[in-house]
Amino acid sequence: MLTAVAAFAPAKVNLYLHVVGRRADGLHLLDSLVAFADIGDCVRAAQSAVLSLAVSGPEAGPITGLGEDNLVLRAARLLAGHGAIAAGAALQLDKQLPVAAGLGGGSSDAAAALRALASLWRVPIPEQELLALAAGLGADVPACLNAGPVWVGGIGERLVPAPALPPVGIVLANPRKPLPTAAVFGARRGPFSDTGRFEPMPREAAALAQMLTRRRNDLTEPAMTLVPEIRTVLGRLAALPGALLSRMSGSGASCFALFEDRAAAIRAWRLLAAAEPGWWCAAGTLGAAPQQFSRQFSG
Numbered sequence: 001m002l003t004a005v006a007a008f009a010p011a012k013v014n015l016y017l018h019v020v021g022r023r024a025d026g027l028h029l030l031d032s033l034v035a036f037a038d039i040g041d042c043v044r045a046a047q048s049a050v051l052s053l054a055v056s057g058p059e060a061g062p063i064t065g066l067g068e069d070n071l072v073l074r075a076a077r078l079l080a081g082h083g084a085i086a087a088g089a090a091l092q093l094d095k096q097l098p099v100a101a102g103l104g105g106g107s108s109d110a111a112a113a114l115r116a117l118a119s120l121w122r123v124p125i126p127e128q129e130l131l132a133l134a135a136g137l138g139a140d141v142p143a144c145l146n147a148g149p150v151w152v153g154g155i156g157e158r159l160v161p162a163p164a165l166p167p168v169g170i171v172l173a174n175p176r177k178p179l180p181t182a183a184v185f186g187a188r189r190g191p192f193s194d195t196g197r198f199e200p201m202p203r204e205a206a207a208l209a210q211m212l213t214r215r216r217n218d219l220t221e222p223a224m225t226l227v228p229e230i231r232t233v234l235g236r237l238a239a240l241p242g243a244l245l246s247r248m249s250g251s252g253a254s255c256f257a258l259f260e261d262r263a264a265a266i267r268a269w270r271l272l273a274a275a276e277p278g279w280w281c282a283a284g285t286l287g288a289a290p291q292q293f294s295r296q297f298s299g
Helices: 071-083 105-120 127-135 141-146 181-187 205-212 220-226 229-238 262-275
Strands: 002-022 028-048 051-056 088-094 150-153 158-161 168-174 245-248 255-259 280-286 294-298
Touching (some): 002 168, 051 071, 071 105, 071 127, 088 105, 105 127, 141 150, 168 205, 168 229, 181 220, 205 255, 220 229, 220 245, 229 245, 229 255, 229 262, 262 280
Antiparallel strands (some): 002 028, 002 294, 028 088, 028 150, 028 280, 150 158, 168 255, 168 280, 245 255
């Protein structure tokens, strides 16, 4: 008998992000290459007669007051309604990623909740139906549900699987400045960009970084008008030994640097964390497979 499921909620990283247009309703059209790191939160779902959520972890503070608006609970209610599930679940969210940081933390948490509960409740839901449910929770949630490299288009709902990335180390850094996505898009000015998709996928970290230097994150400048510290973060990341590329992720304020491998990223992270103790920093590997993100417990 399945008693609990734990699902990892990895950080979402926009390796590039081009704003390519705007719909009549005001929503921006995007083109992005998204990948996921082995750095993130964890959602655990255990059998229970009622639905509940407990939040813990070093980044739990900003979301403990959300109550019923938490995306994890919204995902649980949505899946229960879709599957006519009467059972509850005791949900636990271990929050390691900063909030409103451009790393898709809330969306990834919601996706992890869907994966965990679909398994715990044994909901026989086809993948496309689960993706449609995910889209109802937010534009980033479908990509987070798959948790693999993906080309993202439209307002975030058009997903095309991308080839596997080469092994690459990553350092993430945030200056402890939350930055709402809507405010960044509202500050954006200027023309739209062309799409930046490429093929084939480079097979080495340095070649991938070189390919990405010919692309950018179109939200960086508007984000820096709201949080000038982003410029400092990017500069510090670029100056780390072995850094191949530094860039802002999503709408910020988190930024990343790519490295030849995990070991190089960890060495650089130790230097950055010691120099900037007030920042949130983490290091790991980019491109982990989604199959590595769940554990089941039977009893």
